[in-house]
Amino acid sequence: MTPTRYEQEGTVFDIQRYSVHDGPGIRTIVFLKGCPLSCRWCSNPESQRPQPILMYQKSACTQCNRCIEVCKQGAISFANPTFIDRSRCISCGACAEVCLPNALVMKGRRMTVWQVVQELQKDATTYRRSNGGITLSGGEPLVQSDFARELLKACKEKGWHTAMETTGHASKEVVEDVMPFVDQALVDLKSIDPAVHKENTGVDNRQILENAIRISTITKAVVRVPLVPGVNANRPAVEAIGRFAKLMHNVDTVHLLPYHTYGENKYDLLGRPYPMGNTPTLPKTTVDELKGVVEGLGLRCIIGG
Ligand code: SF4
């Protein structure tokens, strides 16, 4: 039986309150699991898999063995190179429940639309006073399109401004189904060059570019560009994205998001190597120069989001 809209379930891995990024005013950000891309610089690698995922912080572990005793899959051992044998782990969460110092934490839990709205309601006054609202992020929120649509509808019924950060990687049908309930789309564009895009995100950019145009015909859109050294933090790449933004409907603003290493620690907690290695952050002079490229095209440019 199809769930009624408030009973619709999705997998959420975080809810962050009091954000001043990712849309106007003060916002609560709901992070949904699952992403079809695997960008090398991703700062939320725990979001990529649709299912909940286990994170292990070695420095917090007291070696009490409780997790090893409860894991029916035999997935945990101090003899394993990264403690958890992820080929055996079924994400049941039993180990995290018995880990008293929270060295093991499950990222991602099933929530209904109703449960998320109850969380969002806590800051309803703040949304009203700051002209803020709620933002869906991820991962890619369109991976869980039924949940995203019902959640957005519920928020709009409350009178809250809705925003969504999206890669644009989804079918035309999904975009047309969900975007009418988004007041502002934050459309991430990484590269116009198909080969560069594929090499650094794992997917082709054709559908993404088509959807970027499509989204801008449905709702107000802002283009966001993660500026990544060795990928797109150069004049030709940024100019190409800026020119594409001008082809979109009613887009007058581009956000440049300079590369940072905030997510590096998470790769360690997931037992994965950091794909960006020792890539240095961008000098301010480079960021300013690229801002000038965007502005030179007649677009407003904001550093950060
Ligand atoms: S239950 Fe937690 S503290 Fe104990 S061994 Fe496992 S990870 Fe370490």
Ligand code: SF4
């Ligand atoms: S989540 Fe479940 S299967 Fe995975 S390591 Fe923990 S107890 Fe074992």
